[in-house]
Amino acid sequence: MKKNALQKSTLWLALGMALSMPLAMPAFAANTDGSLVGHVPAGAQVTVRNPETGFERTVTADADGSYRFPLLPVGRYTVEVQSGGAAVGSIQTVTISLGNATTHDVGTGPATLEAVTVTGSSISPIDVSSTETATNLTIEQIDRLPVQRDALSVALLAPGVVRGEFGGVSFGGSSVAENAVYVNGLNITDFYNRVGFSTVPFNFFQEFQVKTGGYSVEFGRTTGGVLNTVTKSGTNDFKAGAQLVYEPDWLQSEQQDNPGRISRYDEFDRAALNLWASGAIVKDKLFFFGMYEARKYDPRNSDDTYDTFFDGRSNPGFWGAKVDWQITSDHVISAMGFSDKTKLTTDEYGIEPAQDLNGARIYQNTTFNESGGDNWNLTYTGYLTDTFTMKAMYGENSRTSDIHSLTDDQCSLVQDRRVGSGFLGCTSNTAVIARADDREQYRLDFDWQLGDHLLRFGYDHENNTSFYNQRYPGDGRRFEVFEAGDEVNGVPTPDGVDAYVRTREVRNEGNFETVNSAYYLEDNWQITDNFLLNIGIRNEEFDNKNGEGVSYIKMDNMWAPRLGFSWDILGDSSLKIFGNVGRYFLPVANVINIKQAGPFLDRRTFYVFEGFDENNIPILGEQLGDVDDSQGDGTVPDVRGEVDADMDPVYQDELILGFQKQIDANWSFGARGIFRKLTNAIDDMEITYNGLCEVGGFIMGNPGEVATIYSDTDCDGENDAFVDIDTRNTGWALYDVDGNFVGSTGWMKPRRDYQAMELVLDRAWDNNWSFNASYTLAFSQGNAEGPVNSDTDFSDSGRTEAFDNPWVNFNAHGYLPNDRRHQIKLNGTYALNDAWEFGATLDGRSGRPVSVFGVGNPFDETEFHSFYVCTANCDASHPERTYTLFPRGSEDRLPWEWDVGASVTYKHSFGASDLSVKFAVFNLFDRQVVNEVNEDRELANAIGLINPLYGQGTGYQAARYGQITVSLDF
Structure with missing residues (x-):
């Protein structure tokens, strides 16, 4: 390595x-x-x-x-x-x-x-024994604020965390695919694509810790942030309760839509009824907490063209349970489980006339979206001596993703290429995909006090397995009709035949495993009564396996050092200066295993076309030529020619320095500065020259680094030996105007730098009022957002178009999509008396930068994607055109987004019962500014042709909506 x-x-x-x-x-x-x-x-x-x-x-x-x-x-x-x-x-x-x-x-x-x-x-x-940065929030604090009841909304209360693309959040300039989420020590992060995580029923949570930097070597596999949570537990007193959360459509404003119009139909009804109970099975020994939540979600919306109306319904049941057994004062066992299985059923209707939603609706199809799974873990804590403790955990995390429709088995995909690219028949679905992701996790953590040294060490292991099945709808074949020439599929066209059918069967099915493991050692050395030094090291190993269970991307001995200090200046914990420096590694997502190293089948068979049957399915005549499965024969391929044999991991280095100051018994102030530098990317690159021969094909490797690839060395078209390709200088073939090979060029190295200063003022809750304010000044620059691309809406982690060829990111350094220069966050609660509480939140952030994307470049005739736009002589030949560079993020900035929330809560006790009624409004002032626009200046594969949709809004702030929460506890 x-x-x-x-x-x-x-x-x-x-x-x-x-x-x-x-x-x-x-x-x-x-x-x-x-x-x-x-x-x-x-x-x-x-x-x-x-x-x-x-x-x-x-x-x-x-x-x-x-x-x-x-x-x-x-x-x-x-x-x-x-x-x-x-x-x-x-x-x-x-x-x-x-x-x-x-x-x-x-x-x-x-x-x-x-x-x-x-x-x-x-x-x-102020924890003077900690060198990390984290924000803690209990469920009681959150209940006092107008905060949506999901874990990411809680994370957004922390400084430096902003909402990003694909339903995720960005920590400290990172992409949304770089975070980790834990519940009771169980990692529930999506490992297929690293975007998202299992959905824990919100009433199951007890406390949240949002780690935004400097976290210890106990945590790894993230270059973003960590959302660490624990769930509720039972006590000796029996307790129970019910809570109804209701978000009706009549409390929603009309949603802005593309291009800035009022959406003709975009609303939902959502409700959840939670029933819970807790208590002691055996007093002082055995406790339980259990809950069941019935949910109802009915979204209704139309597509962008208003041709189709979608009417959805979902009513899953979520449950969660925890059992704690205090065997003795020295030995404790806890078991936790929850389910987030859900199914959204959506009926699709045509709208007639298309511009009038009040017109007749014609049923077209029903789609089923199944997700979630069952999750559990078992934890043992042993207080073996006064100075030596251990914790052992085993758990499983399951997630499914299965989207299918009634037409998937009934309808085949048909196109008549002689008249256009549209689909005939009753489906246009190009893939039926079912996936199940199962994580098996275990870890051991030890804690040993030796005088002035606190040693912490442990082992962390995960087996992440994805079952994947992809096919075409119908019988698994795609039918395409073409005009016939003199020859079809290498054989002469029969007399009288003017058209042929190509059937294509594309399948990928199997189990794909990734094994991630690490061990760590940390010494917390109390050098003096006031000064603590934290020295840690974590060793990571990532092992991605192909469809046959054989390692094909394996990176080990990844040493992640962490060094921090905490100085209690006055010796009374009222003023602390701290700092840390560390390295963090990011695993390769399972989607890479599936898309590159599976038993991929791409079988093409050619037939004489003999017309259409009554269902618009082509009638197949005589087969023409042999079956072609050269693009994939259903076996696991030899990927030595597609994967760098000496690949470096993606990692980030981070430096933080800050202080915390207690002003008085209630008020505190703090500041911290952050510098993060992302090094390396793992992405696909199209190699057309290996330094010896002209070749062709995509490889997975580190752009701008040396790639070791099994390739062609004698230029006979067959791979015969490993070749080192320095992709900084070579890998992409260059040709003159006559098409002659004249040399090669390489890729710019990926880069992402994040610098920020965060200021925080806090007034702790004293049963009367609380207040928290933060301001973040941040700069996120470079040419690589991370494993996913927000500006081009590409969410396949590690397979973006950012490095497909050298020109995509050539001279592309600038402000990245998650660069939010200014962030202002306020939240607070005021109790008027024992009965009435008022809460408010404000989240203000400057708009993201806007880029200009072209399709050509001044260096060769590739027409794909770049930051160059043809601005003169675009109809001329390539050497005569004029191209202008628009650096990333240089075109404009979108407007500020201001989200204001407000809530009022009424509380009343009836003997042993406590009633709470809360009304919350989100985006109180219904500010619906555009937060995403079309950034393609030129039309695809059309140099010089201006895209009429350039700059048009493609995303807006969510409209104002209200939430009613009624709780009864006894």
């Missing part, structure tokens, strides 16, 4: 927020827990207890008076200290939050517990 050294970069300032506690020993928490640390008299007994579950542990402070409780489940605890049989201080209540360490000193050390008494459940301490 080629070396990939850390790049030098500048440090900027970094963010922070919330209250603080004094420093103790370093206390990093696992991805499903928190920690409690502090100082007490030497040798004192410290007992922590959760009064709701009876969970209790006691440790003895060391000779320095330090104590530590690692791997505590999130929740409220009491802390009691005894020394020599006498109580030290009073019993206090603390809150343990996800992924954080809460620090409490009692009777000695930098401060006393009485000086920093903490009660309640909404503290956000």
Whole structure:
């Protein structure tokens, strides 16, 4: 494997927020827990207890008076200290939050517990033992705000996170295909395309942690951000409740549509009824939490041309459950499961007349969209000694994607190429695809305190398998009718035959596996009472396998170092400066295995055309010539000529510097600066010259790096040996005006640089009001957005058109699609009294940059995609044309987007029952600015012909809509 050294970069300032506690020993928490640390008299007994579950542990402070409780489940605890049989201080209540360490000193050390008494459940301490950047939000905080009930909407509350294409979000300038999502330690991220994740029922969540940078070596396989979550658990008290969430169509504004008109039909009804219960099966030992959510979703819309009306309906049932068994105070087992299976059924109707939705509708077809699956994990936590703990987890994550229609089996795909490219018969569906993705995951994590050193180490393993089945509709054949010449398929055309039929069968079916594994080691060294150094290393391995289970892209020994520090300047946790530098690797998505290394069949058979039958299916006569399956014979191909044998991984280097300052008991302020540099891309490139011979075909490799490919070395048209192709300088053949080969050129190296400064002001909730404000100034520049392309709407991860030939990205450096120069976020809650609460959010972001795409270039006669546009003599031959370069993102910027949300909540108690009624409005002012436009200046394959749709809006802010939530808990 080629070396990939850390790049030098500048440090900027970094963010922070919330209250603080004094420093103790370093206390990093696992991805499903928190920690409690502090100082007490030497040798004192410290007992922590959760009064709701009876969970209790006691440790003895060391000779320095330090104590530590690692791997505590999130929740409220009491802390009691005894020394020599006498109580030290009073019993206090603390809150343990996800992924954080809460620090409490009692009777000695930098401060006393009485000086920093903490009660309640909404503290956000400055964690001076952490060098990462994260935003924590509990379900109670979210319920007080007008926030849509999905995990990505929660992530968008964090600084530097913006909504992106394909239903995803962008962290710190990354594409939407670079994030990771965990629930109770189970990775639920989509691994087929790395866009999206399993949909957990929202009422199942207890707390969210949005990691936007500097996360520890425990986390990997992401160059974006991490959304880390935990679910609710049962307690000794039986509790139950019901919640109805309703979004009616009459609370929706009319949606703007292309080109800026009011959409003639675009609305939905959505409702969810959630029933839940929790309690103890065995008091202080065995607990349960369970919920069932009935959902109803009825979308109704028309297509862009208003020729088709879609009427959809979906009413799935979502469930979630968690069981916790406290075997002893030292051994705990938890089991979690949830289901997000869903099926959307959509009826399609023709609209007559086409411009009038009130006209008659003629039924055409019904489409079924099935997705989701069952997910579960089992976790063991062992507190083996006061200083040594472990956690073991095994789990499975399932996702399906199956889109089919009633016509798929009944109707064949037919085209008469003699009269055009339109489809005959009852279908125009070009592929029937079913897919099932199953992740099998296990990991071991250990935590060992050795004096001033806290060692954390572990192993993380995933088997990601995709079952994939693709075919044409009908009997699996596509029928195309052509005019016949003198010869068809290499044989003379029979006398009297003027047309022929080509049937084409395209299939790809099989299981495709990727194995990702890693081990890590981290030392958190408390050099002084005030200064912590975090030193970590993670070793990654990615192994992508073909349709026969044989490795064909394997990258190992990927060392990801992380180095961070935290300096508690005043020694009382009121002012912290921190920084970190690290490397992060991104796996290759399973879609690459399927599209490149499967048993692909492309079988073409030719027949005499003898007319159409009553269903417009061509009648096949005599077969002409042999069957042609040269493009794919149904066996797994030899991909040595298509995949770089020494491929480098995609990785990102990140540097962060920041501070956090507690202003007073409620207010805090922070700032951080970020520099991220993405190095390498894995994408497909068309190689037409290998340095020895003129060749042809796409390879998967690193643009701008040396690719080792099994290729032709004696120019006889047959691959015979491995060749090193330096794609910076060669790989693409150049020809003169007479078509003679005159040399070659190569690709520009991919590049993405992100620089940002984030400022945060926070006022913690005190049962009266809270406030949070952030401002981000960011610059995202380069020539590669990431594994997917937002500006060209290409979502196949790692197979974009960005490097198909050298001219696509030639001189294309500029502002990238996720460059949102300014971001302003505000949210807050005010309780008028015990009955009425008001919440508000504001998310403002400057518009994305607009590019100009042409189809030619001044260097050769390729007509595909580039940042060059023909501006003069376009009808002349290539050497006489004038091309103008439009650097990426230089044309314009789209307008600012402002999303304002507002909510009002009424609360009332009836004995042991609590009623809550919440009304929320999203995009309160119904601001529907364009957020995406057509960026193709020239028509495809038509140099000099201006695209009349250039600059026209293709996407708009979602219209205003309302949500009613009624909750009853008892």
